[in-house]
Structure formats: C-alpha cells, structure tokens
Amino acid sequence: MDESRTVSALVAEAAVHLTPAERRVAEAVIDDPKLVAFGTVAQLAARSSTSGPTVLRFAGRLGFVGFVDLQAFVREQIADQLRPATERIRERPATDVVARTLTTDLDNVRTTLEGVDEAAFAATVGVLADRQRSVYVLAGEDSRGVGVVLATQLDLLRDRVTLIEGSSVRVSRQIAEIAPGDVVVAVDHRRYERWLLEAARRAVSAGAVLVAVSDSALSPLAEAAARVFVAGVRGVGPFDSHAGAFALVHALVAGVAAKLRRRAVGRLDAVEAAWRDGGDLVDHSPPKDERR
Amino acid sequence: MDESRTVSALVAEAAVHLTPAERRVAEAVIDDPKLVAFGTVAQLAARSSTSGPTVLRFAGRLGFVGFVDLQAFVREQIADQLRPATERIRERPATDVVARTLTTDLDNVRTTLEGVDEAAFAATVGVLADRQRSVYVLAGEDSRGVGVVLATQLDLLRDRVTLIEGSSVRVSRQIAEIAPGDVVVAVDHRRYERWLLEAARRAVSAGAVLVAVSDSALSPLAEAAARVFVAGVRGVGPFDSHAGAFALVHALVAGVAAKLRRRAVGRLDAVEAAWRDGGDLVDHSPPKDERR
C-alpha cells in the first residue's frame, strides 16, 4: 500500500463503487478519522447507523483485508502527522511543488493578516458596512479572482456593491457614478495596471474613500489610499500568490457580516430561499450537518 | 484527572515510587507513546521486558484504573494534538476577527495541501500541461474567484484555456465543444450547483478528464471525477473561505509552469512585451526587487 495516499483519497477513489450503507460509513470516516484509528468496528457501525459487516465490507472495498488493516493504515497516517513538521518536510523532496507551496502560502497568509493595522481594519469594516455608501471593487487582471470574491460576498451582505470591470468605456462610465463618501476597494500587485491607478485616483478626486490592497506599502496604489493593506504575495511559480489576499478578504467580509448581522441574515435567507425554490442547489446532505 | 497534564509529567511525578520493572515500563512509554496509544498490554510488556501485570500495576501507580484508562488518556492527548488550531483555541475569547481568520486560514491552507495525493497531483499537472488537450474551468458562484485565478494564470502558460461561465445557453455551447481527452477542472463547494454538476457529467460522457476541487471527498462532484482534491473551506463568517482552494490552485499552476518552462517562458515574454509596448503597466519598482 502506498503510504503517501491519504485515507480520504482512497475513499474518494472508491466512492463510486460504494453501496448506500457503505457510503454512510465513508461519511463517518471522513468526518472523524479518529473513530477508525481509536475506535472499534461496533462503534463505527453505530456512528454510521450500519452494522459490523457493512464496516468490514467498506474496508474491503478500499482494498484492505479486514478492519485491522484499515485501522493500521490510519494509525500510520496519524503517527506521521504527530511527528514535528520540520521532520516531515525534510522527507519530501525539496523539489516537491506542493511542499513549497505549503510553506510559502502559510507565510503569505501569516504576514498578510499579522500586518493588518487594527484601526485601519476597523475603519474599513465600518465604511464597508455603512449602507449609505456604495461600494466599488477595482481589481487588476492578476487580482481579478480576489476582486470577484470580495464583490460577490459583499453583495450577499448588502446592496449597492459593484465590481468594476470590462472595457475602458464601461469602466469610465462606472467610475463616473461614484459619489462622495462611496467606498472603492482597489486590489492590484506589481506591475500595477495603469487604468486601475487612474481609476483609483479619479475615484479619490470624486470624494470616494479609497482602500488599497496591494503588495507593498509603497505601491502607487497605496499613495492615494486612505487605508492600505499589504498582502504577502510570494509565489512558488512565475505568478504571485493570492492566498494572502484571499485571507484578508475573508477577514474583511467576516467583519462586515458581524457588523451587519441583523440586516444581513434576512438578506441571506432571502437569497437562499430563492436558490432553493429554483432548485438550483444540490444538498446531498450528510446526516450530521455541523455547519453553523 | 487533570487533562492538561501530559503523560510524561505524570510519569515523572510518580517515578520515585516505581519499582525497577515498572520503571522499565515507564521508559518504554516515554520512549514511544504510540505504543500505549495504539498497542496492547502484551506489546508494551514485551517492549519493556516485563509482564502484563506489571504494566497494569504501572498504570495503577499513575492513578489510572486499568490499562484502558491510561490508553484513553494518551489517546485524548493525541486527539488534541491533531485537532486543528481553530478548535484548540476556541476557549479563548477570540473576539478579534483578524486573529480568528488567521488561525482558520492557516488551517485551511495546511489541511488542503497536506491532503493532496501525490499521484493525483502529478497526474493532474501532467494533463494540464499537455498542450494537446484543451482545458476548461468550471466554477460555482461561490468559487468563481478561484476559477478566475486558475483560468487566468493557466491561460498565460498555455493556449486553449476556457473559463466556462455565463448563461446556461452559453455554457451548453461551450460544453458541446469539449472533445475526448480534454481536461475539465470543476470547482465547487456545498451546496453544489445543479448546472455545474450536470455540466461536469456531460463533460465526462464527452470523454473529458474531470478534475474536481471540492470541500469533501464524497461530494457529488467528486463522484464523477477522475481526480479529486479536497479543500479546507472553513470560514469565520457566514461564507466559506477560499484561501485553501486558492493555495491548491497556486500549487497546480506552479507545477504546470515547471513542466512547461521552456514553452511558457516565451509565451509569458510575449504577453509582457505586449503589455509593455501598450504602456499598460506601471513598474514603479521598489529599490529592492526580490522577484525572480
């Protein structure tokens, strides 16, 4: 058995061939691997509302001979995880892209969020949660993904959120709508896009509050901004990483949601109801939903 | 029993009152705690060159009633260590959104990348780097940001990359173009979007290689997929986090870039030259450029 494979991967691979009862076992295993590491066949059967034999058949379906074999596999994995991270990393080849990405993006997330200025964060959340102000999200080509997430999630919490994109004509028209007091969140990395810088400056002169998410406190974007957040963007490949910027957006949106809780809940429920009534979503709900 | 105490501390405290044989058991326990977590009385006795009853007396000496009690204690400790930082920390007030996001997203990135199956990763990078195959990126509404990043960056490395989005008519038309051997990367979380699932299934029956990036190995998206990657998506606010999924995209893109280095460099240079000539970019290079 290849030790590099995680039990989730094995389950995923065999998922198609599982019977309904076996699938319930699989869900229990994924949900709480400790149950198979420390538990017994009977406990796993009870947790998944099945029977002993079904658990055994599940183990067999994954390629193990009996429950003890599966258990040994999971225990080995856990033992691996217990060893210090440094020791574990040394084992993987230095050329391993996944390992390098892991350390790099952990760094990016940490530096991004640890570098957040409390006052700036509170102030930014404040204006973003102010329903009197329109919100515009400006993102460079590289950072469009981050901008999309920010705009999409904010839009679910409040109205008057616009993602500015498209042709320069359309951008200009949208910029023209900006009123004093509105909020513009601009996301871009080096090398900065000229149109975005100009748009940001025009927004400022129109009286907007400019919030910059950039890769440097010295970026041209930061110069014009009232609030600046610096994202760690070091990448392992030829491109910058956006993991740090995503984490920042995550925090901002959570802050806004907390501030708007009363209002946002109703809005979210309405959106969800619409989706549900339209049958657009597939729940495929596990029996135990631990979601908040 | 005070749960905060480690088993080593308990042993040290009781060490004075231990008989010689019991001391050998203590040494074995300290040397390899996994032996008591996963092993049996007989194994621990053999390892310490003692007998079953001595192991039992040792456990009693530490204040436990029987071996199972000692074992439960050690297992509890291990479970604590495995638990993600977000849960371990929950006793603390953690009113600070930024701090909560930090621990949560570090967890998300770590679980996502540590859960990556090496073989699946290599295979996925392989097909994504195969210039004979067209690549299509399918993303749910929630995950559109991640999809955008993946499509954008891949498009800079190779041609024939398409982000499938828009009205259902347009989606259908794009799906129709999929040929056997093409690659479809589908990104979605619970609750899964119906159109996306159907599109993915149609792609599979058209002969495409489906790569799923989802929040569970048992998601309906994963069922049809040839390769599955599970992203940690735990969010601090009402929405899922995309930091983990993005880190995975980061790794995938870096892997493809490494594989295509020769070809990609030329392509990147050409794109960059076009931007530069058009005057679209502002360098504003900081004094120290750490870029490779």
Add this chain to the structure above:
DNA sequence: TCCTCCACGGAACATACGTTACAGTAGAGC
C-alpha cells in the same frame, strides 16, 4: 538458618472484538 515481606510473572478467566455464515428484503429485468 529461618521467617517475613514484597516484587514479579505465569496461568486462568471473562469479556469484547473482528470475522464469517446465513437469512431476510427490496428492486430490476423478463
């Protein structure tokens, strides 16, 4: 030298565990 105490392990025991055989059941195909 004999007695006493205590550490220690062998052996017996009850239990719980993994495993297997089997029967009941629901659904698909004809």
Add this chain to the structure above:
DNA sequence: GCTCTACTGTAACGTATGTTCCGTGGAGGA
C-alpha cells in the same frame, strides 16, 4: 407476477485482550 441479483443486518464463532489470582524467588532482619 415471478425470479434473480444485490444489499444489509442478525447471529454465531473463534480469538485476542485486559484483568485477576496465585505461586515463586529473593532480599532483609531476627
């Protein structure tokens, strides 16, 4: 409607495991 197949839980079985009881051996003291 009938048969066959696939799925699933009940019950029985053999074994390994934790635990207890008791005998052995050796050290210290009278």
